[in-house]
Amino acid sequence: MPEQPSPSAYHLLLQLEQQFDTLINTIxxxxxxxxxxxxxSWVFHQATPARHWLREALFDMWHEQDQDGRxxxxxxxxxxxxxxxxxxVDTVNQAKKSFAELLQHIKQAFPQTLSDAKSRLPQRHPYVDEALRRNGLARLHLKQSWRQLPIAQAPVSRVRFAxxxxxxxxxxxxxxxxEQKxxxxxxxxxxxxxxxxxxxxIPSGEVLAQVQTQAPLMRANLFFTEPLDDGHTRRALNAAMPIFVPDNDQRLPHINLPALQPPTTRTRARRRDEKLEPDVFLPSLRVYRYR
Known part of the structure; x- marks a missing residue:
């Protein structure tokens, strides 16, 4: 018989379920x-976006079968x-933030209850149950559930993706x-x-560098119609989720059309002041020495 959570942990799980309900409702x-x-709306490489594309994007919070959790x-x-x-959309972001903070608190205070929470949450909403049955999706994907929806700080004249x-x-x-690793x-x-x-x-006091290569990502440069209060005229951000730009006339800014796939070779010149040696020092840990 599985161990029952303590009263404190159970109370947090109830709070988490309520927060999840709130998140689902705001979405x-x-x-x-x-x-x-x-x-x-402009959707990457979709000439005519499907009517429910945003619903699919915002409710996508689940691991697919055999998906790398990272x-x-x-x-x-x-x-x-x-x-x-x-x-x-701002209300959704606030709900995501509250949900993430509570999850983090549970992870730190009662780590053994986190898997129980993740198995209970999918049963909290009819739409989620339907999605799980229809798509065969499994566990809640925490990173996808709490990632924020970018909102531009001011009207935007153009967007450059790369x-x-x-x-x-x-x-x-x-x-x-x-050595411990x-x-x-x-x-x-x-x-x-x-x-x-x-x-x-090597000297025991030497500092080493452990390097993790990041997966290719799309970046967006937003160019504002007027300078912001801090004087900036543009902002760069990761474009993993739909970007909402303010425009009461609901007209899109000018948008470039980036390549469908990321380049297979490096497009930016290597920095002349790159501080790491070119050859890996400890391959099993991806550790390099500084020059």
Whole structure:
């Protein structure tokens, strides 16, 4: 018989279910308003967007079968929104933020209850149940459930999309931290022993870099019709979700047509001051030495 959550954890689960209901309801409100208004919209490589494309995008919060949990599905689009629709989308973002904060609190305070919460939430709304049955979707995808919907700060004259395919995240590691990570691997393997010896040959105070190459993503440059209060005339942001630009006449800004697929080779010149050595130092950890 599965272990029952403590009273405190159970109370948080009830709060989470309520927050999830609120999130679903705010999405339904925004999507229904969009479908009634039918504002001007541009959807990446769709000459005539389907009537319910935004509903599918905003309610897509589930892992597909065999999906890598680190991956998210993207919905690249622009919507020319009036004040009423912008307010509805902002309410969705507030609900997403509250839901994410409560999930994070549960993860830290009662990590063992998180899987229980994820199995209960899909049963909270008829639309979700229908989606699960129709598409064979499984678990709640946390990243897709809480990611924000971009809202432009002011009217936009044009949007320039471009693939960004050379991104990477770099985490600094000490020699001791790298050693602990290697020791958690198969230390009987020859390639791990070789890397441990390489690590032992460098100064113990040296700082290393662990590199994670990021998946290609679409970036959008928004050019405002007038400078913002801080003087900026444009803003760059990731375009994983539909971008809502304010326009009470609901007219789209000028939008370029980016390539359907990201480039297969690097398009930006390497920085001359790139600080990492070109060859990986500890392949099993993707760790490099600084020059």
């Amino acid at each position: 339904e409100t925004a999507v229904s308003l969009f479908e009634r208004q039918q504002p001007a 991956e998210t599905r993207n919905y690249i689009a622009i919507v020319a929104a009036n004040d009423e629709l912008l307010a509805a 693939w960004y395919s050379s991104g990477r995240s770099i985490k600094r590691l000490s020699v001791q931290e790298a 290697l020791l958690k691997l198969d230390t009987d393997a020859a390639h791990i022993r070789i890397q441990l010896r390489k690590l032992a040959s």
